[in-house]
């Protein structure tokens with residue numbers, strides 16, 4: 204299959220984590236790990252673009268052996284360990300205040316939310332099984348009506364509406380002096396759509412949401428992490444061909 208457009212080779216590769224280099228059980232794909240390392244060894248930096256918080260993303264970044272900055276919390280937090288401070292594109296403070304207020308308004312809502320909130324810097328996440336409709340209605344008549352209420356498989360996010368992987372990556376690319384025309388991205392879920400729109404070439408892994416497959420430049424015939432060995436082989440072959 205043709206993984207890349209004719210005559211083009213990415214100089215940066217951006218990858219989602221959950222459902223892209225992991226399976227549905229959140230287990231990391233060993234073949235994806237191996238392939239991602241090959242990209243870095245060939246001098247193609249790999250950016251993690253994820254909804255995960257910074258400490259979790261950093262752990263994976265470190266153990267994968269990556270070199271590029273990370274885009275965490277769906278674009279809310281940009282960071283490289285060499286930077287003094289992360290770039291925070293929103294604050295979790297208001298979202299947390301909204302969660303505490305919601306717990307008083309709606310019986311049974313747990314304001315502490317999901318376990319990773321203790322490290323969350325740009326938004327706040329309630330449990331995914333909290334009453335979404337009641338929460339949406341309450342937030343609309345609250346002092347936090349400017350916040351978005353978005354349910355994913357993992358949480359109900361209370362977040363500033365401008366945050367997305369596309370917005371975050373656009374800031375990251377500018378900071379690094381990279382062009383979006385040179386970047387390929389890989390993802391599986393609707394939170395990847397803004398990065399598909401921003402970057403030149405997008406690959407949906409097998410098992411991706413239908414809307415994500417439709418939006419992608421190419422759809423992998425292989426599930427999740429099994430996408431990476433043939434994709435990376437195609438990239439490295441193209442790179443070698445370009446040099447020759």
Ligand SMILES: [Mg+2]
Nearest residue numbers: 219221222392
């Ligand atoms: Mg995903």
